[in-house]
Amino acid sequence: MKGGHGVPVMALPALGGGLGRSPYDSKTRNMTDSSASVNSAISDPLQIAKRTIEVERDGLDVLAKALVEGTALGQTLKDTITAIRSAPGRVIVSGMGKSGHVGRKIAATLASTGTPASFVHPAEASHGDLGMIGTDDLVLALSNSGETRELADLVNYCARFSIPLVGITSVAESSLGQAADHLLLLPKADEACTVTRAPTTSTVMMMALGDALAVALLRDRGFGPDDFKTYHPGGKLGAAFSRVSDVMRTGAMPLATLDTTVAEVVAFITQGGAGTAGIINGGQLVGVITDGDLRRHIGRDLLAMKAADVMTRHPITVTPDTLASDALGLLNRKRIQVLFVVKDGAPVGLLHVHDFLKEGVA
Structure with a gap:
């Protein structure tokens, strides 16, 4: 025209x-x-x-x-x-x-x-x-x-x-x-x-x-999603495009080594308040111990056992760049409440299902 x-x-x-x-x-x-x-x-x-x-x-x-x-x-x-x-x-x-x-x-x-x-x-x-x-x-x-x-x-x-x-x-x-x-x-x-x-x-x-x-x-x-999040920092839309790095817990994490006794791991789990502890070897996350792992190994010598004997190997993890909504979906599908966040194999954060609820991610 x-x-x-x-x-x-x-x-x-x-x-x-x-x-x-x-x-x-x-x-x-x-x-x-x-x-x-x-x-x-x-x-x-x-x-x-x-x-x-x-x-x-x-x-x-x-x-x-x-x-x-x-x-x-x-x-x-x-x-x-x-x-x-x-x-x-x-x-x-x-x-x-x-x-x-x-x-x-x-x-x-x-x-x-x-x-x-x-x-x-x-x-x-x-x-x-x-x-x-x-x-x-x-x-x-x-x-x-x-x-x-x-x-x-x-x-x-x-x-x-x-x-x-x-x-x-x-x-x-x-x-x-x-x-x-x-x-x-x-x-x-x-x-x-x-x-x-x-x-x-x-x-x-x-x-x-x-x-x-x-x-x-x-x-x-x-x-893309990151650009959209920039213009929508609030509300459900903003939460939907949040990254794991926006939601995860950082700082002191409940971490132990392969040789740590289960008694010490229980103390880490209690102090961490997330119901889990990560097991590292050479700085890499190689396993996790949860309340469920402890129940499955209950016995007279449990507290004296080593973390390597009780832990779940090859744990499910996410990276800081993962969409928070995708991480929550993973928790729901696997029917777990906690995920470790890793970067190049090393733990950098922790995610609990309650963290998503606080941020409005659903």
Whole structure:
């Protein structure tokens, strides 16, 4: 789609021109009356809710089919990703009403997945917030009709300062559609509420397209779990991407040698408070002794025995770089409560199932 930088500024006041029509004028009334007669056949709330989801799902199906190699939308999406990657600044997302709410979510998703982004309200932009948009930025504007009046100054601003403009709209011939350097044209789909034509399917499609952009960009950037954890240090998401090094116990660990007596090992286990002791040889972890190991060897001479006679050899271990969630999964699968953390075979930490609970890893 031809860019807005070649569109005369005087051509843009048409934005919003189609919004003055009453939804109850004669042309629209005929359509909504017809839709109402169809919808009136369904009165059960659950059936209406189910039908709403089905219509929105159909919209997503149409959108997915339009995002394939060789289609206009597929090619534009690839061009948009290249444009965003090439922009030295941020992605500035803007939209009015329901499109604005979707735009805020898209901006938040982009920012949290490695693409710096901010939301600028189009009405506030006309009263000074245009100053938030730099010439290194790229603007992503959302308007289902493409004729949102409040976007006019923002579109003019992009044209004046040669700021790349990406438009998401359902109408290619609209003012936004004609002004956009990259037009992400939503395929035709019915709104879930045909009586009022309230934004439903269209906003779902916008949201999905924004998610598609964000995920494609993060994969293109090589954005991984460690990067995601940087932007999500709190809550369940942050905990899910914690590493063992973030959770493990360090400092004095319950460690003994092969020749240590079981009586001394019991003292180490008691002092350690984790129900286990590690057995080392030449600095390497070669075994563990747990309460279970002691019970299995109970007898008159147990306390005089050596650690090497009682220990479980080749213990299960993890490294500091292991995802905490993976380590917890290992504990659950093996039905154990404690793991030693090793680096190059040497013990550097200890993990107890309670440590995961304290950090919110589940």
